[in-house]
Amino acid sequence: MPSGTATHCPYCALQCAMTLSPAAVPGAGFPGADVPTSENAPAATPLLEVAGREFPTNRGGLCRKGWTSAALLGHAGRVTEPLLKGSDGVHRPVSWDQALMLVTAAVKDSWARHGHDSVGVFGSGGLTNEKAYQLGKFARLALRTSRIDYNGRFCMSSAAAAGNRAFGVDRGLPFPVEDLDSASVILLLGSNVAETMPPFVQHLQGARDAAGLIVVDPRRSATAAFTGNGGGIHLQPLPGTDLALILGISHVVLHEGLADTAFLEERTNGHKSVLRSLSAFWPERVQSITGVPATLIRETARRLARAARLAKDEGHGGCYILSGRGVEQHVDGTDTATAAINLSLLLGLPGSARSGYGTLTGQGNGQGGREHGQKADQLPGYRKITDPAARAHMAKVWGVDESLIPGAGLPAVEFLKSLGQPDGVRCLFVHGANVAVSAPDAGAVIAGLRSLDFLVVCDFFMSETAAEADLVLPVAQWAEEEGTMTNLEGRVIRRRRALTPPPGVRTELWLMSRLAELLDAPSTFSDDPRTVFEELRLASAGGLADYSGIDYDMLDAGGAAYWPYPVGSTGTPRLFADGFAHADGRAAMVAVIPSRRAQRSFASAAEPDSLALATGRLLEHYQSGAQTRRVAELSASQPEARLQLHPETAARRGIVDGGLVTVTNERGEVQVRAEVNTAIRPDTVFLPFHFPGAGSANRLTEAATDPISGMPEFKTSRVWVKAVTAEPALAAAAVSSHRKEES
Numbered sequence: 001m002p003s004g005t006a007t008h009c010p011y012c013a014l015q016c017a018m019t020l021s022p023a024a025v026p027g028a029g030f031p032g033a034d035v036p037t038s039e040n041a042p043a044a045t046p047l048l049e050v051a052g053r054e055f056p057t058n059r060g061g062l063c064r065k066g067w068t069s070a071a072l073l074g075h076a077g078r079v080t081e082p083l084l085k086g087s088d089g090v091h092r093p094v095s096w097d098q099a100l101m102l103v104t105a106a107v108k109d110s111w112a113r114h115g116h117d118s119v120g121v122f123g124s125g126g127l128t129n130e131k132a133y134q135l136g137k138f139a140r141l142a143l144r145t146s147r148i149d150y151n152g153r154f155c156m157s158s159a160a161a162a163g164n165r166a167f168g169v170d171r172g173l174p175f176p177v178e179d180l181d182s183a184s185v186i187l188l189l190g191s192n193v194a195e196t197m198p199p200f201v202q203h204l205q206g207a208r209d210a211a212g213l214i215v216v217d218p219r220r221s222a223t224a225a226f227t228g229n230g231g232g233i234h235l236q237p238l239p240g241t242d243l244a245l246i247l248g249i250s251h252v253v254l255h256e257g258l259a260d261t262a263f264l265e266e267r268t269n270g271h272k273s274v275l276r277s278l279s280a281f282w283p284e285r286v287q288s289i290t291g292v293p294a295t296l297i298r299e300t301a302r303r304l305a306r307a308a309r310l311a312k313d314e315g316h317g318g319c320y321i322l323s324g325r326g327v328e329q330h331v332d333g334t335d336t337a338t339a340a341i342n343l344s345l346l347l348g349l350p351g352s353a354r355s356g357y358g359t360l361t362g363q364g365n366g367q368g369g370r371e372h373g374q375k376a377d378q379l380p381g382y383r384k385i386t387d388p389a390a391r392a393h394m395a396k397v398w399g400v401d402e403s404l405i406p407g408a409g410l411p412a413v414e415f416l417k418s419l420g421q422p423d424g425v426r427c428l429f430v431h432g433a434n435v436a437v438s439a440p441d442a443g444a445v446i447a448g449l450r451s452l453d454f455l456v457v458c459d460f461f462m463s464e465t466a467a468e469a470d471l472v473l474p475v476a477q478w479a480e481e482e483g484t485m486t487n488l489e490g491r492v493i494r495r496r497r498a499l500t501p502p503p504g505v506r507t508e509l510w511l512m513s514r515l516a517e518l519l520d521a522p523s524t525f526s527d528d529p530r531t532v533f534e535e536l537r538l539a540s541a542g543g544l545a546d547y548s549g550i551d552y553d554m555l556d557a558g559g560a561a562y563w564p565y566p567v568g569s570t571g572t573p574r575l576f577a578d579g580f581a582h583a584d585g586r587a588a589m590v591a592v593i594p595s596r597r598a599q600r601s602f603a604s605a606a607e608p609d610s611l612a613l614a615t616g617r618l619l620e621h622y623q624s625g626a627q628t629r630r631v632a633e634l635s636a637s638q639p640e641a642r643l644q645l646h647p648e649t650a651a652r653r654g655i656v657d658g659g660l661v662t663v664t665n666e667r668g669e670v671q672v673r674a675e676v677n678t679a680i681r682p683d684t685v686f687l688p689f690h691f692p693g694a695g696s697a698n699r700l701t702e703a704a705t706d707p708i709s710g711m712p713e714f715k716t717s718r719v720w721v722k723a724v725t726a727e728p729a730l731a732a733a734a735v736s737s738h739r740k741e742e743s
């Protein structure tokens with residue numbers, strides 16, 4: 001292992017292990033470092049070099065994002081001092097003392113004029129556990145507001161709601177990721193891991209070798225392509241019909257006598273009503289809804305059941321069902337994840353030694369970030385803010401009267417709709433989120449940001465959200481801070497400081513600590529990560545996500561800490577072997593069917609002129625792209641959004657590969673170049689969501705939400721696509737070439 005600082009990648013929830021060392025040639029450490037970024041900032045100046053490090057999730061591998069992550073540490077476009085927007089709209093430096101005074105005055109003014117709930121906090125699944133924990137406490141005790149939520153609502157909320165409902169607990173993977181290696185069948189629902197977290201793909205290889213990788217995706221994504229050459233099956237449903245597809249597979253399991261009835265009787269409640277509800281989803285009907293051939297629906301069910309049986313009866317192989325954002329980011333996302341869980345329970349997978357169900361967390365600390373209090377309805381340890389016992393526990397830990405802890409706030413989409421409204425948020429703090437690009441109906445969100453009385457954004461770059469801010473506060477980057485993250489397995493890991501931040505930069509813990517003092521907040525607010533983690537241990541003790549037995553020293557010694565990890569235990573790598581987290585130890589099965597709205601969207605997408613828009617990610621970029629668009633190598637490779645569409649769809653509209661197109665609906669319009677290929681259904685188009693401005697996919701997505709989780713609908717917007725330039729010759733050539741291909 002090379003010498004240096006052992007830490008983890010700043011980006012996704014796989015949290016690949018890496019070592020950071022001083023760059024051999026500072027300022028020239030990365031290929032392409034002298035290529036200007038898409039933001040026209042000066043070139044990156046890497047201060048550190050990255051090397052992959054052995055760890056079970058990545059086994060030494062990193063993706064392109066990880067390899068280039070240090071480029072941002074010395075980036076010349078970094079915000080390194082507080083910036084205040086003048087009346088001319090230009091941001092100019094102010095001192096930290098001035099900045100803190102301005103924030104304090106803005107909060108007090110908002111309290112006086114509009115009440116405590118006029119101040120809001122928007123957090124992130126990228127924050128360390130310490131920062132996420134302290135942010136929840138800061139909002140409730142220092143800002144005295146219930147209005148806190150975070151961007152994980154856009155990511156994990158439906159899977160979390162479904163997990164809590166079925167199992168009584170939400171831990172993305174209830175088993176170590178290495179367990180997947182021995183599986184003979186893996187059903188991957190709506191996740192393109194080959195692009196979002198490439199080192200994860202090695203854990204699918206066993207299933208692929210056994211011809212058992214089954215990928216559900218409307219696109220022939222890089223992951224779906226792994227099913228080729230006998231690797232498995234690719235099911236390509238119309239966007240928004242995943243729930244019907246899962247019900248169809250479940251129908252076959254039930255009606256062909258493939259269900260594990262002993263497991264259902266012994267370990268579940270509610271299975272009888274689920275079994276009854278499946279009768280309407282016979283394969284031919286599901287084919288008519290989803291476009292997936294009935295033969296493949298039957299084949300999928302049989303392969304899953306065979307693998308589940310072999311694993312149980314002969315201790316051979318294994319069977320896993322994994323879900324991702326593709327099936328969860330819908331208005332019926334909780335029900336779709338519930339259907340996937342029901343299917344896994346029908347097969348008797350959860351809690352089995354070689355099988356299971358899991359959801360793949362996206363953001364770096366998407367797991368820990370949803371456990372310790374930055375959700376509107378939550379207190380640390382995955383406690384409910386409405387639970388009197390949880391409130392009493394936290395009041396004791398914080399040393400305050402319980403009445404000082406506000407009630408539940410608003411989930412993210414409702415929160416953002418309230419910006420600038422009479423009873424809404426008027427003074428907003430944003431930490432680690434770029435809602436101007438990442439939120440649904442982004443045009444309306446930007447208008448909301450502009451209507452605020454005061455907007456404070458804590459960031460290290462001038463993101464699109466920071467550009468709207470009255471005050472931008474420069475904060476430390478990942479390699480400049482200590483802390484912990486919780487990866488997609490529910491394993492707590494250490495983030496370590498390898499670099500001193502620039503002189504004008506502060507940590508968010510420091511900022512909260514100083515503001516709490518200026519606002520005369522009760523309790524204590526430390527700026528030391530280890531001290532905050534010690535408090536988090538106490539706060540989480542006895543909760544579902546119990547970290548009380550974990551400390552920095554054991555993590556530094558290499559301990560594998562999977563929660564729940566109460567004091568005196570050795571942690572819980574695998575959940576559910578002895579029972580589920582509901583009081584009676586049984587899993588709760590809930591019958592679900594596609595919503596009326598989803599059924600309407602099938603019909604809409606079938607209209608000849610409109611197309612179903614799915615949004616998603618590219619290999620080179622992370623989330624809103626605020627970071628990766630500034631990495632020269634990544635930006636050079638993927639500088640702009642491109643609309644993927646099928647040749648048939650393109651030809652009908654006179655669109656050629658590389659040509660400019662407009663994509664419109666009632667919410668907005670984007671203008672991007674076309675990428676024409678057969679890897680997508682003719683009734684569907686795909687747009688990555690990492691880009692701002694004219695290429696911003698979220699100008700088109702709808703702020704409609706899942707009624708249980710608050711998850712927005714990101715995957716099935718209805719759009720109209722047109723060629724921009726009237727180039728009759730090109731259009732005619734496209735149609736003619738398509739006809740030749742058909743004949």
Ligand code: SF4
Pocket residue numbers: 009010011012013014015016058061062063064065066067196197198199200
């Ligand atoms: S897969 Fe995720 S954690 Fe690993 S290097 Fe890539 S972005 Fe980083």
